[in-house]
Amino acid sequence: MRRFKLPPWLADRLGLATLLLILSIGVIVLGQRGVFNPAKSGLLAPLVPVQTFVTQIYNTVYNNLFAPSDLEELRKRNAELEQQVAQLTNENVQLREAEAQLKVVSALLDYARANPEQRYIAADVVGRDESLFLRYVLLNKGTNDGVTRDMPVVTDQGLVGVITEATANASKVLLVTDASSAVNVRLQDSRAEGVITGQESGELRLNYISVDVDMKPGDRIITSGLGGQFPAGIVVGTVASARKRTFDVFQEADVKSAIDFNRLETVLIITNFEPPQLRPLLGTATPAP
Amino acid sequence: MRSLIIALPILPVVAILQSAVFPYIRFLNGGFDVMLIVVLAWSLVQRGNDGPIWAFIGGLLGDVLSGGPMGAMTLGLVSVTLLIALTEGRFYKSNWPVALLASVLGTLVYHLIYLIVLGLSGHPVNLADDLTLVTLPSAILNALLMLPMYQTAKWLAIQVAPPKVELEQ
Numbered sequence: 001m002r003r004f005k006l007p008p009w010l011a012d013r014l015g016l017a018t019l020l021l022i023l024s025i026g027v028i029v030l031g032q033r034g035v036f037n038p039a040k041s042g043l044l045a046p047l048v049p050v051q052t053f054v055t056q057i058y059n060t061v062y063n064n065l066f067a068p069s070d071l072e073e074l075r076k077r078n079a080e081l082e083q084q085v086a087q088l089t090n091e092n093v094q095l096r097e098a099e100a101q102l103k104v105v106s107a108l109l110d111y112a113r114a115n116p117e118q119r120y121i122a123a124d125v126v127g128r129d130e131s132l133f134l135r136y137v138l139l140n141k142g143t144n145d146g147v148t149r150d151m152p153v154v155t156d157q158g159l160v161g162v163i164t165e166a167t168a169n170a171s172k173v174l175l176v177t178d179a180s181s182a183v184n185v186r187l188q189d190s191r192a193e194g195v196i197t198g199q200e201s202g203e204l205r206l207n208y209i210s211v212d213v214d215m216k217p218g219d220r221i222i223t224s225g226l227g228g229q230f231p232a233g234i235v236v237g238t239v240a241s242a243r244k245r246t247f248d249v250f251q252e253a254d255v256k257s258a259i260d261f262n263r264l265e266t267v268l269i270i271t272n273f274e275p276p277q278l279r280p281l282l283g284t285a286t287p288a289p
Numbered sequence: 290m291r292s293l294i295i296a297l298p299i300l301p302v303v304a305i306l307q308s309a310v311f312p313y314i315r316f317l318n319g320g321f322d323v324m325l326i327v328v329l330a331w332s333l334v335q336r337g338n339d340g341p342i343w344a345f346i347g348g349l350l351g352d353v354l355s356g357g358p359m360g361a362m363t364l365g366l367v368s369v370t371l372l373i374a375l376t377e378g379r380f381y382k383s384n385w386p387v388a389l390l391a392s393v394l395g396t397l398v399y400h401l402i403y404l405i406v407l408g409l410s411g412h413p414v415n416l417a418d419d420l421t422l423v424t425l426p427s428a429i430l431n432a433l434l435m436l437p438m439y440q441t442a443k444w445l446a447i448q449v450a451p452p453k454v455e456l457e458q
Contacts (some may be wrong), residue, residue: 017367024363025364027352030359050305062313129354131357131362132423133404134412136356179413179415201318
């Protein structure tokens with residue numbers, strides 16, 4: 001009886017690919033246990049400065065190409081100047097970039113002044129998640145700057161997310177729009193409490209609001225502080241549209257955040273917020289005999 | 290060996306572009322999987338063991354810059370290149386329709402494997418929503434990206450490793 005034999009070239013290809021497949025699965029298993037965290041930190045260290053540089057170039061090009069229409073007049077004037085003095089135009093572009101940056105920073109500064117009880121570190125967004133299914137951003141501040149896991153991240157317009165991983169010079173933020181994100185919130189006026197979760201589409205949805213609560217578009221939603229993940233009182237968004245069905249216990253709503261998560265440039269990391277350690281308390285929650 | 294040496298500068302650049310520039314280019318909820326397309330294009334023009342190795346290196350770089358589970362992209366990319374390796378000899382030769390087909394099917398397989406790993410690691414996954422909202426538009430974008438990438442890979446392959454020609458006397 002003839003034995004089936006793979007052609008040598010196919011056996012070679014399959015052998016290597018199978019080895020790499022096994023290695024990949026090994027990386028996943030060991031990665032879940034955090035074995036690669038030091039190696040990730042080492043790999044990120046040289047990548048982040050390059051990524052910062054690329055992001056700055058991209059932002060400069062984008063801001064100059066797609067600036068708001070109210071800068072149209074300014075742009076025309078720039079064009080005239082460009083014809084007259086090329087060097088001055090170049091300076092002008094740089095100044096406008098600085099101005100845009102200043103606007104962002106001054107807005108963040110106003111926010112920080114309005115919330116003096118919190119301490120902040122400003123960080124630039126230098127990258128987004130490589131996966132299309134996840135919503136993380138990469139910041140250019142890490143443990144060297146005092147950033148640690150679980151620190152909340154905000155802008156002057158509201159809650160951005162939470163630090164999930166920090167290396168020496170970079171950190172990753174899980175955005176509130178990610179499908180795995182859940183934030184305890186309350187409606188500012190009615191004080192009703194619920195949970196905002198991210199959706200696959202990148203939108204926000206408010207759940208677990210009792211049907212008895214009068215919820216209408218425009219209602220402001222803030223963090224409730226329950227669960228200890230975020231400080232209370234940070235704006236998350238406003239109700240865009242509410243859905244209530246008579247046979248349901250809870251109603252839900254689509255939520256609109258004031259933040260354009262696709263155009264995040266600079267954020268504030270709240271450094272003095274310490275999530276309460278609830279685990280020991282949960283361990284004692286056994287019913288009395 | 291030479292093609293592996295050029296992978297070392299190319300793949301980090303691709304990983305950085307995927308993270309710093311391409312996330313801003315969206316079609317519906319889909320986006321470009323640049324690393325996948327680069328690895329696929331190279332696997333198609335440079336048949337051999339290069340594809341899986343490029344996939345492994347590129348996947349690890351992508352995982353480092355991602356908040357997802359370490360190894361998820363690596364497994365997805367290596368699996369796709371394994372499928373490409375299985376087609377070797379089945380087609381007369383690689384050409385652009387094959388490349389287009391590979392980009393669409395490769396996107397489906399890559400996303401499916403990635404979502405399975407994501408689900409197994411505890412991330413909430415809605416397979417139907419993810420595949421329709423993200424994967425389908427991404428497959429279209431990736432097919433568009435494949436055309437120039439395939440031509441570039443062909444040109445690069447000739448520069449790096451010109452095909453051997455035997456002369457009869």
